[in-house]
Amino acid sequence: MTEEAKKPAAPAGGRAGMKKELPEHFKSYRHVWVAIELERGQVHPVSYELLGCGRRLADKLGVQLAGAVIGPPGEATWHAVAETFAYGADMVYLVEDPVLKDYRNQPYSKALTELVNTYQPEILLLGATTLGRDLAGSVATTLRTGLTADCTELDVDDDKSLAATRPTFGGSLLCTIYTLNYRPQMATVRPRVMAMPERQERPVGRVIQHKLSMVEEDIVTKVLSFIPDGQSSKVNLAYADIVVAGGLGLGAAENFQLVRNLASTLGAEYGCSRPVVQKGWMPSERQIGQTGKTIRPKLYIAAGISGAIQHRVGVEGADLIVAINTNPNAPIFDFAHIGLVTDAVRLLPALTEAFVRRLSPHNRDKLAS
Amino acid sequence: MHIVVCIKQVPDSAQIRVHPVTNTIMRQGVPTIINPFDLFSLEEALRMRDAHGGEVTVLTMGPPMASDSLRKALTFGADRGVLLTDRFFAGSDTLATSFALSAAIEKIGKVYGKADVIFAGKQTIDGDTAQVGPGIAKRLDLLQLTYVAKIAAVDPSAREITVERRAEGGTQVLQTRLPCLVTMLEGSNEIRRGTLNDALRAARAEIVTWNAADAGIEDLTKCGLRGSPTVVKRVFAPTARQERATIIGEAGDNARDLADGLIATLFARKPALEPALVASGCAA
């Protein structure tokens, strides 16, 4: 039995009050790492967002910020290295190998696990993307450490532990989670939850290369092909500057054409609340909110959306929120900046027309003459 | 083929309410459901069995009442339900959960035959971590296929599976060896109704119930709160923003006036929006 197991059961509140006693072999774990998500030559912007957040944590801890870049040999991978520095990393741990051409769990989790075991970071952050979640679960299990998913806030507390805050109980509450006696402390964060840091032109810094002891024959899973998304299904909600969204208040599937019309007039993306997806009025990749996409547009127009907490957490990063809702007491007016208490089905077409009138260069010329 | 599907009984979170004053969860009377994401995996397992023969065993870890969810899975057509229940599992985080489930899967293998494919839900609606599937795969040293949109082919004799997996910017077509762990993407299929026979069988079925010892778990320090490296330190309500929206339009107003008024207000608040919109070529 371990020392800990002999102790009487913790009082109510679980182990929350327990003192941290980090085992000796974890005491050498230092520095903050971000696993840079590189897929098919592209770095996912969430990695830069995490570098911004990681910088803050590293500064608070007085340690270095590093990026872990895993990819095939070649220009794209070195570009990712350079960008990792440009977004604030002090150093990069690099694993380059031909078997890393496409993302596959086996070689990627081996590469990241080996890096962690060799260089021992105290904090490891990943994006909560399809790649990041696939990888994070494997790596955390292999390392037998804690992993907090979908964090909305990361901080370092007085005793230097990572305080990872995430929604709980269906999003109505937040909870702060610690990884007490294990290292690294791992967390994932969804795209757009953290602000994009300023990019700085910086020379490439210290790169530590690690060799992956694996050949293609060791890898069971083969990538037979990759089918890129068609232009039409490339939904870029998370990174759109303007988003127009509709909720159940629009009343019928047909009325979502009004949302799409306004969006196309504004060169915007469109989205919706969750029940709209559940009704089959819009596909799931259009859902905004806690279990959908997090967005950070310059302008967000919400039509017929009540503003439930699970929706709110997905849009709070917007610079300007306009709400159109018939109910003056709808919760959305508690966090929108501009509100219109009116029927969205009536207002949306008028708004589309008004934007056309206002913005069409042709009409401007006419007005000027 | 022997296919094991891991499911979780979750509160129907749409019906959870937080007490407005005390900020505590009002769980009483909240109905439970099978985690909706698990149903896509269950359906795929049933299809695989229907196509290739064999059995589907559904596994859950939870309190005794979680057997309801297993029975429900039997009404859809699953062959067997295994409930893993023990007070030692209370407070499990994802690491401890994947430990207990993987032990149970090994035991299921010994009792009912080794699994060829293990399915788990993509994520749960209460925990949302998407880590238990990958965790089980790692524990059992299996290959994992997550975010699968379509199972393109299964060849039980060649021990091969080919799937279409959602990736960033497209779909990967992956081929790997059995046994493996699969999590299905939402919307990838639709759960069947199940036959009358299934319903009758489910009503009578005995749910296999194992505690930690039954599942062959010796090291209890890997279970529950003790086996969970993560600890919830604080639960709190999100802070409300002070400022409410400026209401600029009322129901009776003319739509065209409202629209013009909104645009004027927008550009007054954010002058940069107008040139940005014009530059983006909109409304041309």
Ligand SMILES: Cc1cc2nc3c(=O)[nH]c(=O)nc-3n(C[C@H](O)[C@H](O)[C@H](O)COP(=O)(O)OP(=O)(O)OC[C@H]3O[C@@H](n4cnc5c(N)ncnc54)[C@H](O)[C@@H]3O)c2cc1C
């Ligand atoms: C675990 C969990 C996760 C969730 N995740 C998400 C998520 O990611 N995203 C999300 O959006 N929700 C999510 N939800 C659901 C969320 O709690 C709300 O149920 C949902 O956001 C409500 O959608 P809604 O506002 O479109 O519909 P409703 O709540 O039905 O509100 C419709 C609104 O439209 C207004 N209205 C009616 N008619 C009109 C009209 N003609 N013109 C203008 N306004 C009108 C009404 O006043 C009302 O405010 C989640 C819930 C849970 C439990």
